[in-house]
Amino acid sequence: KIYMNEIITISALFFQITAIGISLYYYYKRMPNPAWILVSIALFVMAIRGLLNLFGFRLEALEVLILIISILIFLGFIFAKKIFKEVDKILKYLKGLWEIDRVIISGLTPKSIINGVKKVIADLFNCDALGIYILHKPDMKLIPYANQNLNEEFHKEMIENKDGLLWKVVKEKKSIFIEKSNKDFDFPNVLKKENCSTFIGVPLILKGDLLGAIILLSNNKTYQTGEVKKYIEGISRQLVIAIDKIQTIEKIKEINIESVFALVQAIEMRDPYTKGHSLQVSNLAVELAKKFECSERELELIKFAGLLHDVGKIAVPENILNKPSSLSEYEWIIMKKHPIFSYEIIKPIKGLLEIEKWILYHHEKWDGSGYPEGLKGSEIPFFSRILAVCDTYSAMLSNRPYRKKLTDEEAREEIKRYAGKQFDPEIVEVFLTLPKESLIKLIEKTVDPS
Secondary structure, eight states, X not given: OHHHHXXXXXXXXXXXXHHHHHHHHHHTTTOHHHHHHHHHHHHHHHHHHHHXXXXXXXXXXXXXXXXXXXXXXXXXXXXXXXXXXXXXXXXXXXXXHHHHHHHHHHOOSHHHHHHHHHHHHHHHHTOSEEEEEEXXXXXXXEEEEEEESOOHHHHHHHHHOTTSHHHXXXXXXXXXXXXXXXXXXXXXXXXXXXXXXXXXXXXXXXXXXXXXXXXXXXSSOOOOHHHHHHXXXXXXXXXXXXXXXXXXXXXXXXXXXXXXXXXXXXXXXXXXXXTTHHHHHHHHHHHXXXXXXXXXXXXXXXXXXXXXXXXXXXXXOHHHHTOSSOOOHHHHHHHTTHHHXXXXXXXXXXXXXXXXXXXXXXXXXXXXXXXXXXXXXXXXXXHHHXXXXXHHHHHHTSOBTTBOOOOHHHHHHHHHHTBTTTBOHHHHHHHTTSOHHHHHHHXXXXXXXX
């Protein structure tokens, strides 16, 4: 009896101590309340037993009861752990949906959106490779749209095999989940070559309209089919929204580009000496902005700002634009209004709201002597300061009615001389590090009427 009591006591202690250990572990993780409740129960049972032992009570029935309670505590933790795993999966999935939403809302360029979504999907399902395909409807061809760890040969094989898994997903508009271990299915060689053990394919459908498909490949990983299928189908709906936004951006971008070039060409027809100037400033500004590690979104916007910075000159009379001599005081007053005109022209374009001020202030000077508002130093928007340097460099390397063009060396010296006066000295310092060959190449991409 004594020996049996000791076995029961030791067993109870084992389950209690293990439960306490697990409780503390989960407390520091994500389940503080249940952990503390179960720890309290375990400690209460141990305290009761300790008090009874102190007063000399060593009843076998009591020890058995304590053991039963301890086992229940331990089993409760096993159950809690299982629930925790399920909750963790759901939280991870919801976090993935939230992250995709954030990418879709904040992304400006197609590349930034699709790369962000692709990363979330790869992390969420811990897959080794993935491919996103878009269906080109006029000729019913699948085109690789985004890729991770897959080569061109793989895409070619998947697309050319009209009876393969990818086309089955597209034609049947339904998800496919295949594992290499499934003896009832002949696993495709194209997947074997990628050392793939699991294939998941999901169609991308927007309001009944088929956009394409996404495939996920995993090596030596097993999934719970129903669970993963449910999650990947949910994520695919977010991916469809992302692709729809990308296609919308691309359409808007095409319209904007056409409108921008139409405006720029209208200006250049009135002022042939500035032909190609806006494009030069745009290209130079992008190269300079890259040196400051600007985001993809900012590079896209500075490109538009460079193209549109002088669009207001369309409101300046031709006799002022093409005057071969110095402008009079009155003519200068009109010429200095062109940044304001540019600002007013692009203000209605919702997609370019951020560049309005960049263009408005690109003739402000570091020492406060510029126009239209006489801003000084850091009061001038950063990208306006970039445009100012690029605008001046481009202007100096082209012929004007009142002077001949300068060489690259002469233009650099002028910009360096006016650092801290007309230009932001830090931006000048970075600009002067740009290789002469690359700048000349950018200038020569456009036509100089001389």
